[in-house]
Amino acid sequence: MIELVELTKRYGQRLAVDGLSLTVRPGTVTGFLGPNGAGKSTTMRLIVGLEQPTRGTALINGKPYAALKRPLSEVGALLEAKAFHPGRKACHHLRWIAAAADVPAKRIDEVLELVGLTSAARRRAGAFSLGMAQRLGLAAALLAEPQVLILDEPANGLDPEGVNWIRQFMRGYAESGRTVLVSSHLLSEMAETADHLVVIGKGKLIADLPTQDFIRTATKRQVRVRAPEAGRLADLIRLADQQVERDEDGSLLVSGMEAAEVGRLAAQHAIELHELSPQTGSLEEAFLNVTQGASEYNTSPAHTDVTTAGVAGGNQS
Ligand SMILES: Nc1ncnc2c1ncn2[C@@H]1O[C@H](COP(=O)(O)OP(=O)(O)OP(=O)(O)O)[C@@H](O)[C@H]1O
CATH class of the missing domain: 3.30.70.980 (YebC, transcriptional regulation domain)
Incomplete structure (x- = not known):
């Protein structure tokens, strides 16, 4: 379980996370949604102690990350796909994490098999594609079979088979009674994966409710x-x-x-x-409805003005 109480993070003038209070429960996949810059990654980094909150607390199974006795068996996180030494082989990258977490070496082969990287185990991780890097990051997060899994955009760069696999995987992980918090901009994918949604905008909580209720009330x-x-x-x-x-x-x-x-x-x-x-409305429709005004980086309508676009000096006549 993850509990956030008034969690706040300020960078200079910018409030990246603004008084977030919520509970992410075991047994469900909780989707973490928000427009670009909403504060999702910062919240995840705060949960695993990579950032210190300006105010408030983040607890994993009742404790701050720094107080966990065996942190890697309590929480596994995939926050940055390419968080490895590029010159190191995939299996060696996992070996030092396994050693640090006191996990037996045979578990390395199991996680490599699980994420489909067995044949790439002895290749240097620096040459991995984004999708392969994501798989390696997930393998590292899973080494110590943590109770809580935190994944930031895990489907980024995965091929369709990989996207399907990660969806099934997260569902299975949650069904075994564990906690899964996952951020994603792939809303149709989230609609199929997440039982529950937490939606934030400009660092503040916008919605915290079951996916179907969210769609029903916001469309x-x-x-x-x-x-x-x-x-x-x-x-x-x-x-x-x-x-x-x-x-x-x-x-x-x-x-x-x-x-x-x-x-x-x-x-x-x-x-x-x-x-x-x-x-029934779509998750995308619901998301756009509730995050109107909470998005910092709005675009102009997605049509091309053919009278002026792409023509240097096009309005000279
Ligand atoms: N280390 C930092 N220093 C200064 N500002 C930061 C830092 N990290 C994040 N921010 C700012 O905090 C805000 C929240 O960023 P964050 O990356 O958490 O958003 P996000 O919801 O994950 O966005 P995206 O969907 O684009 O990944 C942004 O305005 C960002 O510029």
Whole structure:
């Protein structure tokens, strides 16, 4: 379990983490989300004692990192993919960590096998691709079979097989009763992996709740309806003071009513229905809704102005 109490980190004028209080529980994968610069990596570094808080505390299994007797068997962290000596072979990198953590050498082969790096064990880590470096970092984090796993963007650089593997792995790890905290910008991936979400913006807590609740509360709930007499049904819905819009494919998207209510209304007026389906929003939609205004680095809309773009002196005439 990880507990943060009023955790705060200031760098000069900048409050990177601002009074974060939350608990990351065992048995679940907790996704840690936030726009760029929100303070996710800083929070993770504070948890594992790589930074000192300006104020507040971070506890792992009830203790600050520095007070853990066998830190590597309590918490494994993958924070920086290329945190190894580039000239060292992968197996040698793991050997010194194993020695420091008092882990038997045979465990090195097990973790290399687990992350799919057995065939690269004797290659120099400096020549590894980003995906291979991530796998090696994960192998190091897992050496002492820690109770708590903290992963900062672990899917970064992984190929599709690797992304799928890490998702299954994190789920399995949490199901065995351990704690997993993982940050990621891959929201569709997070929607499938995380049971619970912590969302921060500008260092502050925005949301801390189960993934499905987060999506439900932060997105528009709609019901899609297909009916030959869509126009008549739309009029009845508006008469009931609810909102309805026509989608491009001719179906209706009703807001403010449950599917059963729309079905009842249609039945009362003998309107034939060809589809009646509640629409669930996406994690991406929910994330964008709640982090509006909490993002420091906003971009302009993603379209290209063809009248001026890419043409030096394009507005001369
Ligand atoms: N060592 C440091 N010195 C000064 N400022 C820092 C330092 N580390 C982080 N910051 C600042 O703290 C803020 C939070 O950064 P952090 O890397 O924790 O965000 P993040 O949520 O992990 O972002 P991203 O999604 O881009 O990785 C940023 O404004 C960053 O510039």
